[in-house]
Amino acid sequence: MPDQLLYAIEVSLNGLMAGIMYSLVALGFVLIFKASGIFNYAQGVLALFAALTLVGLQQGQIPFSHVINAIFGTDLHSFGWTLPSVVAIALTALVMVGMAWLIERLVLKHLVNQEPIILFMATIGLAYFLEGLGDVMWGADIKKLDVGLPQGINETIDAVTFNAFGYGFFIDNLDIIAAFVAAALVLSLTLFSQYTKYGRALRAVADDHQAALSVGISLRFIWVLVWSIAGFVALVAGIMWGSKSGVQFSLSLIALKALPVLMLGGFTSIPGAIVGGLIIGMGEKLFEFFAGPLIGGATENWFAYVLALLFLVFRPQGLFGEKIIERV
Amino acid sequence: MKKTFTMLAAAAIAATTAAPALADLVVPNLSYRTGPFAAGGIPYADGFNDYFTLLNERDGGIGGEKVVVPECETAYNTEKGVECYEATKGQGALVYNPLSTGITYQLIPKVSADGIPLYTPGYGRTSAANGKIFQWVFNYPANYWDGASVAVKHLLDQNGGNLEGKKIALLYHNSAYGKEPIRTLQELSKKHGFTLSEIPIDSPGQEQKSQWLQVRRDKPDYVLFWGWGVMNSVAVQEAANIRFPMENFIGIWWSGSENDVLPAGDGANGYKALTFNGVGGDYPVYADLKKYVFDAGKASGAGDQSGSVIYSRGMYAAVIISEAIRKAQELAGTPKVNAAQVRDGFEALEITDARLEELGLKGFGQAFAASCGDHGGAGGAMVQQWDAAAKKWNLISGFIEPDHEVLDPLVAEDSAAFAAENNIAERCN
Missing domain, CATH: 3.40.50.2300 (Response regulator)
Structure with missing residues (x-):
């Protein structure tokens, strides 16, 4: 097989894997948009906040220690324990549920029946607030996130492809784990929404708020539920991206990677988030591989949006989005 | 109640916008403690602030004049950086060090017009090393x-x-x-x-x-x-x-x-x-920082960055700026120097190994001597x-x-292009 073809296959595979990582972020957006029509600008910051909390709990860091020390002249930094990853993840998930409850009580409750743009603006405020809160609670230094996920080249794929083609493909173990996690997440979300009482209630609210309210479904509870699930998805995204780059404030910018995925896959479809991620991931990597050297490289950030816009020309609602027809 | 609230509000506004006393040496710190680059911006800002705090606490300032360091958040954003410059220059700013090449490029024409030196150690526009063209910009010890x-x-x-x-x-x-x-x-x-x-x-x-x-x-x-x-x-x-x-x-x-x-x-x-x-933190200056700044509860930020690479670099920038101010005071014959006199201090600055040792920084940096034409220093790393x-x-x-042999012609070429674009006559001849 020609070298260029082998390289293109390797780039495609890595693009698909990168796309899964984008999908993990996009899923959180889809969940909230589907259930409440809110484009949650704070989703990337939720991932950052979840990852900061996870590392803080795991390492026994005292939250708000900088503030406590400044006020009381103490020198407190750590509780002196380290928690097992599973315990820290479970506790962080609980924190995210608490966060969802607070967001509903303090923000969303007061904005019922407001225009979507008002809710969107509220999530912008929420994003900045959470970023500041994360900074004050856990500090702005870069933290190493280690929950035992393997990283680096997958030796088996390297060896098998080398024996077959004379060139070993590079696939990152972390990306493979991310693919399995994304699959498990999509499966769980599908089972939850199809076969559980609350899942059906969530779908009912997504279909028609007024009708759902008329049959006794609590909109406020559903909002807490969906923000909790989105918080959990943010935690998963935070773990994957945090393992890759360390937990730092730029983690919130992963939301920028999810936007073209949402544009392409549709804002209301969970499978759309996955398929959109795969297309964006592979498309941007292949474009960089073939066209990058000709036009100076660093094409991925903008090409992802170009690709999404191209799809929008033909399907304005995205590949899997619902076509909205408003009759006058 | 209403009156008390109004007085409190007025006091708060006065406190946040208070200009430094006229006699103070004002060195604004255009820092970034928020955003995606905060992890680098925080230790640099802390090192920068802490060194001036050390001078104030240990030596009573520079030449008997206290140094004030008003901090302005740029978030490593060029537009915000320019806003910070505009917001702080009226306070009697003596020098700027924005820790951003993007902000530096925007500030070069502004500082040249306003007559305030711009110090960009290890970043910024490389050809600013040519003092014959870039009168107000200094980027030693290396670019x-x-x-x-x-x-x-x-x-x-x-x-x-x-x-x-x-x-x-x-x-x-x-x-x-x-x-x-x-x-x-x-x-x-x-x-x-x-x-x-x-x-x-x-x-x-x-x-x-x-x-x-x-x-x-x-x-x-x-x-x-x-x-x-x-x-x-x-x-x-x-x-x-x-x-x-x-x-x-x-x-x-x-x-x-x-x-x-x-x-x-x-x-x-x-x-x-x-x-x-x-x-590393083995240089004697760190013992002084511990005694006069950290143990006294006067450390900048969370006080947990001492000795890290970026903290040391922020501190080093403050060291060079304070030495330039000291030189300016010596040249002007007064401790109350203005921005133009500090520029002269930068241009006449000589950092020797002996001086570094006096500062508790033996071997920390490379010795260099600036001149009218050389704003870039020795360039060693x-x-x-x-x-x-x-x-x-x-x-x-x-x-x-x-x-x-390779770099000097490149610096000359790039700075000549800048001079031609901006109608700048070569000086120092």
Whole structure:
């Protein structure tokens, strides 16, 4: 097989894997948009906040220690324990549920029946607030996130492809784990929404708020539920991206990677988030591989949006989005 | 009640906008403690502030005048940086150090018009080293072109003085900052016969798979790296992932802090970076900082950055600025100097090994003497290497001189182009 073809296959595979990582972020957006029509600008910051909390709990860091020390002249930094990853993840998930409850009580409750743009603006405020809160609670230094996920080249794929083609493909173990996690997440979300009482209630609210309210479904509870699930998805995204780059404030910018995925896959479809991620991931990597050297490289950030816009020309609602027809 | 509230509000507003007393020496700190680059901005700002606090607490300021350091948040954003400049210059600012090449490019015409010196150690516009054209800008002790040349000299040392036929890749932040070394490296590749490939990474750089797959395919002998923020830690991790020999991966000084290597754990072992200042907290000045600043509860920020690479660099910037102010006071014959006199201080500044020792910084920086035409200093840098087991940087070289034979004509050419564009007459003749 020609070298260029082998390289293109390797780039495609890595693009698909990168796309899964984008999908993990996009899923959180889809969940909230589907259930409440809110484009949650704070989703990337939720991932950052979840990852900061996870590392803080795991390492026994005292939250708000900088503030406590400044006020009381103490020198407190750590509780002196380290928690097992599973315990820290479970506790962080609980924190995210608490966060969802607070967001509903303090923000969303007061904005019922407001225009979507008002809710969107509220999530912008929420994003900045959470970023500041994360900074004050856990500090702005870069933290190493280690929950035992393997990283680096997958030796088996390297060896098998080398024996077959004379060139070993590079696939990152972390990306493979991310693919399995994304699959498990999509499966769980599908089972939850199809076969559980609350899942059906969530779908009912997504279909028609007024009708759902008329049959006794609590909109406020559903909002807490969906923000909790989105918080959990943010935690998963935070773990994957945090393992890759360390937990730092730029983690919130992963939301920028999810936007073209949402544009392409549709804002209301969970499978759309996955398929959109795969297309964006592979498309941007292949474009960089073939066209990058000709036009100076660093094409991925903008090409992802170009690709999404191209799809929008033909399907304005995205590949899997619902076509909205408003009759006058 | 209403009156009390009004008085409190008035007091609060007065407190937040209070200008420093006229006699104070005002050195604004255009910092970034928020946003994606905060992990680098915080230690730099802390080091910068803490050194001036030390001078105030231990020596009563500089020449008996207290130094005030009003801080303004730029978030590493060029527009905000310019806003900070405009907001603080009226307070009697003596010098600016924005820690951003993008902000620097915007401020160069402004400081030239306003008559305030701009100090950009190790960043900014490289050709500002030419004082004949850039009257108000100073970038000693080293600039990006010096860094590129020092990295190549280090590689020459590693290869018995011959890089003929070697492949070197430059992986860079796709911005004004990251593009700075390209011209120099192109010239050096012609001189030494190595092949240069340029691989840009868009900011912030969380996803670099394409770039590192290219490195894996092209198999360069060495990778030089101009990154900042999250780009650094991701690059080190990706290099470890593809098993690139870390000792052949060399970052510029902004890609060589603890933040950049700790997330990759053992995989980062052996990674190298340049530095124009000493590393670690063993210099005597740190004992004074502990006594007068940290133990006195006057440390900037959380007070947990002392001795880190970027903290030391922020502190070093404050050291040079304070020495320039001291020189200005000496030249002007008064401790109450203005911005123009501080510029004169920068231009007449000489940092000797003996003076560094007096400051508790023996061997920390390279000695240099500025002049009317030379605002760039000696340009030397050292090579540090990360020891993942000990979690510390070790210096593995002394100061390496850049190749002035290649750099000086480039500086002259670039600054001449700037002079022609802006109608600037050459001075110092």
